[in-house]
Amino acid sequence: MEIEQDGNTGLSALLTFGQPRPSQVKVTDLPRSHVPSRDQGASMPTSDLVPEFAKHYEYCLNVGAMPFSGQPAREFGGWVRFREEQTPISVGLLLGLVDAWPPAVLPHLVTPAPASSLTWTIEFPKPLDTQLQGTDWWQYVAYIDYAADGYGHSHAHIWDKQGELVAISRQTMVVFG
Numbered sequence: 001m002e003i004e005q006d007g008n009t010g011l012s013a014l015l016t017f018g019q020p021r022p023s024q025v026k027v028t029d030l031p032r033s034h035v036p037s038r039d040q041g042a043s044m045p046t047s048d049l050v051p052e053f054a055k056h057y058e059y060c061l062n063v064g065a066m067p068f069s070g071q072p073a074r075e076f077g078g079w080v081r082f083r084e085e086q087t088p089i090s091v092g093l094l095l096g097l098v099d100a101w102p103p104a105v106l107p108h109l110v111t112p113a114p115a116s117s118l119t120w121t122i123e124f125p126k127p128l129d130t131q132l133q134g135t136d137w138w139q140y141v142a143y144i145d146y147a148a149d150g151y152g153h154s155h156a157h158i159w160d161k162q163g164e165l166v167a168i169s170r171q172t173m174v175v176f177g
Contacts, residue, residue: 033163035139036062041078057100063141067106076104077141085134093134103173104142105152113177123168137161
């Protein structure tokens, strides 16, 4: 699938769906959340530097450091939720919650600089619990696997408020700083 704007491809997407099938391979011990409670975190500041879409989310950062703080931690994340989305969670809303987080390399910088996704994949290890809401708090932690020469590679885990893993994200990002 491709999305075009002004005659140029802005997004190419490959969607893959599969049904469960018999297999001898079974590794089901999912990563557990280690995100501290929200009362141990800080809200992300709002300013003119914050992208417009980010104003639709509420963040509590308590893993790693704030973007542009010059802190070279490999982990970055905390809690996130929609400010006003009063509907049950869907795959589309969950994608928005995952994509709402700034790239994990931004805390390494000391001044604001643009960064963007180059590639992004996401997997859902089990069906999404649609009893949960967009305004529920969701836990997110990204881990930088490698970053150098203007590119970074990270993976992230996303858990619901009970600490159940709901998604695994992998990203290659470009950073201009």
